[in-house]
Amino acid sequence: MTTFYQKVTVQDINIFYREAGNPKDPTILLLHGFPSSSHMYKSLIEKLEDDYHLVAPDYPGFGNSDQPNINAFDYTFDNIANIINEFIEMLSIEKFSIYVHDYGAPIGFRLATKKPNKIQAIISQNGNAYEEGLLSAWDPVREYWENPSNENKEKLRKLLTADFTKYQYIDGTRNPDTISPDGWNMDQKNLDKEGNQEIQISLYYDYRNNLKLYPKWQNYFRTYQPSTLVAWGKNDMFFGPEGALGFLRDIEDCEVHLFNTGHFPLEEELTTSAFLIKNFLDSRLKQ
Template identity: 70%
Template sequence: MSVQYKTIEVNNINIFYREAGSRSNPTILLLHGFPSSSHMYRNLINELKDEYHIIAPDYPGFGNSDQPSMDSFEYTFDNIALLINDFVEKLNLDKYSIYVHDYGAPVGFRLATRHPERIQAIISQNGNAYEEGLLSAWDPLREYWKNPSEENKSKIRELFSAEFTKFQYVNGTRNPENMNPDAWNMDQFVLDRPGNNDIQLALFYDYQNNLTLYPSWHEFFRTYQPPTLVAWGKNDIFFGPEGALAFQRDIEDSEVHLINTGHFPLEEDLGLSAKLIKEFLGSRLK
């Protein structure tokens, strides 16, 4: 079955999503990170669609979804997760696995703690849930959280530049020349839209509230023990390997693979990532 590109209205916001595979197969909800969109899953979807039902939405302000004004939509992770929860319910997804990357983790783990009965498994690819996973690259953000001054905002705005967007993709990779520039150029196109920088600043500031939820996510892990595959780019400048290994502390059936690449493992290690997912879910979702 070919990939379909759809839009559905959720709470008066048009949410774009990619869908592939038969609904008779287990569903995987792919939740993207910053500064990306469901475009980051374009290749993985093709790898998985014959065996799984795939849903990959774009959050508001990202990708091909609407970018409502900050007056009409409060850009927080709570609000995005609530919207994606409503999106899931509108698509009648009763049970699914979540694949979380970067921002996908705070969105996905909110979905999981809200409706634990829906979660069949977790795939975390640089989707952090532990303090020890946060590296020194977060120091400017921690300063911004303490003091959201114009000076600190200016430092954060540098993270929205084309140079830094490319850096996120190529840093830590074995072969930077093999990285497809379409990936960061697509992200940059959205970052450069009028008003998007302010949206991203709001989300960066709100990210501090994700850390306060870590204990509740850990409690969810310990209580419900979702089978969890951690396939982590170990050279990520934001989320270190300690964050990957920490899942083993709370989840008995957790399998951790540290991959020799950067923040976006699917760009350099698509084949390995798809193989790990198929093997892991194939032995758990029976």
């Protein structure tokens, strides 16, 4: 199989995406987190492409997609979700599963609540939808929500440094020396683009609106009962295992696996994650 690297124009923004597999097979929409992009799915795509159709876009301001000026584009999760929804429509994807990680969750769950009948299954890998999943690492961001002063804003810039980007990859891992620097170096290259810090801080501030939607997303889970696989790095500094276990309250067909790793489970649990995804989706979608 071959991965194709393509762009499509949505609202005058070039959206980069990776695509692999046979479009006749079930589609998985891979929605990346912060501070990453679709590159985080490169190895997973290779593991799944023989059985599934994989589509992994970069959001505006991330990866290889355009970075519109912050004065010309509203960097909110609502707006990014609208862009990704139009992206899906342009690719004529009628039914799909969502794989959500970190920022991918508020984007993916917006898509799911907007068009629930398109969603075949959910794979959440540290993609949170429960208040109890938010840990103390969010405290500086919460302070900015409560008081968006210049002082609190400046405190957030340390979350955008090379040292902290690396720390997100290695914190909570079993063996940090086995984690490739390629991931955090690529992410940091994007964070260091002119104007990108302001974009990321805007998204930090807007994240407060995701918490307001948690009840709506949980109601979607209870109402539509999407088959859900939760494969979670339990040592994640941002999203604790309580967030993973929350799905069990609302979804009957839900599997939860807690890995002994950090925020980016694919770095240490790629093979296991791919195995679980195949088994889970094969039993639900290929009967």
